[in-house]
Amino acid sequence: MENYQIDSLDREILKALQADARQSYLDIARQLDVSGGTIHQRVNRMRAAGIITGSKITVDAKRLGHGVTVLLGLHLTNAKAMSKVLAKLETFPEVLEAYYTTGGFSLILKIAVRSIEDYHQFLIRKLQAIDEVQSTESFICMDQPINRDIEI
Secondary structure: OOOOOOOHHHHHHHHHHHHOOOOOHHHHHHHHOOOHHHHHHHHHHHHHOOOOOOOOOOOOOHHHOOOEEEEEEEEEOOHHHHHHHHHHHOOOOOEEEEEEOOOOOOEEEEEEEOOHHHHHHHHHHHHHHOOOEEEEEEEEOOOOOOOOOOOO
């Protein structure tokens, strides 16, 4: 179902789920004036097509004590090192996201830690232990003035 083309009803379903993924199919059906079965069927089709890949809650990292977010650019020794480095990064809970990029860095990571000291320890004990990481550049995030999902 790779070539599934969404229509206006699918878009409205996605918008409703994006606003609150916890709402029931029946609630969405009432909002859109269709049957609950229609919503269920459409959601299942979009899941099968890979359009909907899951549902999750959003957690405020700062309220959980992770007050420092860092974007970290990595230069690797060579392109062949990518899979080995990613496998190691996957084991570090501080690494929330990793992006394979063009431009000045091989990878850009999003890191969440409790403090600058914790970040320092992460760099020394974990990241610098990966031989394939040639160099890094850190960007400590002061604020996140824009945070949104894609527009449907």
